[in-house]
Amino acid sequence: MIQQVHSHPDIYRIRVDLPDNPLQYLNAYVIKGVSGNLVIDTGFNRPECKRALCQGLQELDIRLQSDTSLFITHLHADHSGLVGLFAQAGCPIYMHPVDYQYLVDSEDGSTWKAAEDNFMREGMPPAEIKTQFSNQARTFSPDPHFPVNPVHDGDCLHLAGCDLQVIHTPGHTPGLCCLYLPKEEVFFTSDHILFDITPNIQVWYHMKQALQRYLESLQKVWELPVRLALPGHREGDTSIAGRIDEIVAHHDRRLAEICHLAGLYPHSTAYDIAPHMTWSMRGKQWKDFPPTQKWFALGETLAHIEYLVDYGVLCCREEQGCRHYDLVRTET
Template sequence: MHSIQVHAAPDVFEVKVPFENVSTSATNCFVVVDGGEALVVDTGAPTDEGAAVLEAALDELGVDRRRATFFLTHLHLDHAGLVNAVVPAGARVCASEVDFAAVRATRAAAYFEETRRLFEREGLSFTDASGFARYAIEPQLFDPERIDLAFVGEGDELRVGRYVLRVVETPGHTPGHLSLFEPSSGILFGGDHVLFVISPSIALFPDGADGLQAYLDSLDKVRALGCKRLLVSHGEPRDDFAERVDWLAEHHVARLREAAAIVAAEPGLTGEQVIRRIRWNVPHDRWEDISFVQRWCIVTEGIVILDHLADRALVRRELDDQGVWRYAT
């Protein structure tokens, strides 16, 4: 079997679609079935092996892909990458319009230069800023004209047989990250919003909005849902997730305090210098030994932290004569 049942009433099956990433080896995709209807939550990364696993699981579960509804928690490669391979033409795919627009914006002509300049203003070299800006460009993972793309958001409902699942907006990891809640059982399909294997990265929002505050607010929203079981995209389903939600919130507040203390102790640092002084949870002492992808995650989240502090006047910043932000309290 290519799936395991992780919940009954509604019947939910987990499919581990393989993909080696920074700290994970698979994306958990979920299939909800009832009354001959099916809902597929996420598709996994675009590899031949992943496609074979997901296709086999759907076949074993008797899912008619033409009649099924597909729901994407967000548009990262390891979640939406198999839409073209697995979803038939004309089938319904539900996704966030915010994420769709954010991904499309990264392919605009001016995006690379604007993003490179953003990194350079934080003190990164031209080479590093260019590399990070290039990495931030999101690929088009599927053809929106080929499918029945439906944009969904807070409070929208998806029906599967006797069950109604409610869309919950949980921005932070991406600007338009979505979760899906089934009230009668209390299960939450949380995507990458709350994870145990890693602390989810926080996105730089394209409109300059405070991604960290959005994430903290989303954690508060999950606390208030009445959720009883969390189905995560990486790792195993958890019933004991409330402490993790609290830990994630406290973790980010502690990072804010740490960054503010670094600025207070050494006024005049660039953003990159502040970010490098933060104690990140990576198994390397030297910056150069950290992988490119992890450095990209660290720098982008570090900028999110500094933006949050500056927006709240907890630190101040001024451009020097080289056009680089200098931070002080």
């Protein structure tokens, strides 16, 4: 299903449904120019997504060849999964090198293993970790063997007849990059800013303080003049500052909630704390959460705990290979 979201330049959204995924669909954007086209993000590496993306491109009369470029905003498989289609057709592919390297490193499973070991130290039972093997991010990930044109913060790309500014906004992933059209004030926010749901913030083995970095990246774009914001999932908006304030307030509430729970349940692991947090899973209890959602929820809890430990609000004690957290008591 395609929808034109902007004229001059002509920008279209291809809705790529993500079956059995709470995100529902990915927005792949296409800038259709006279002498070339730009596709932004792809959908998972699975037949349903491939069909939707290819059908959308066909309706727009876009053939995958060297005058069509692909920009991958970040490493997540729902954005990068179908990169192979573009690589085979010889399309130039742009991506931040940090996220590209992560895809390469993931190929032998070592990054997943590191994450599993870490989650085990945070109290997740091994049986629970085993259920993660069906995680869509693993099953539908891209083949990382593609040539990449590395992009960095502040780069200006001239693609599809447009001048596009690359804005590196680490947090959701280490290398997430948004794209900005300064003249038209159109901002492709990817998963940095979502409007109907809150972007997930995880812990990363190669990016310390993901939450702190994310909050800094929100401030980085707060003043950006925006007339049209086009997110990676769900619907967009005509401004971003108000939404950024809401997202910051959401994380403040989360931090306060964890402090409260750490006081209520001293010496808990992150896995002990996570079920008591407020999650909007359509009224589901923690025990009924799908395995992938538990994984994301624990990761998000940990990102907030890491922040609080760094600021000296919580302290961490490791006992028998498992980390426990307590509020730091200040003597009065």
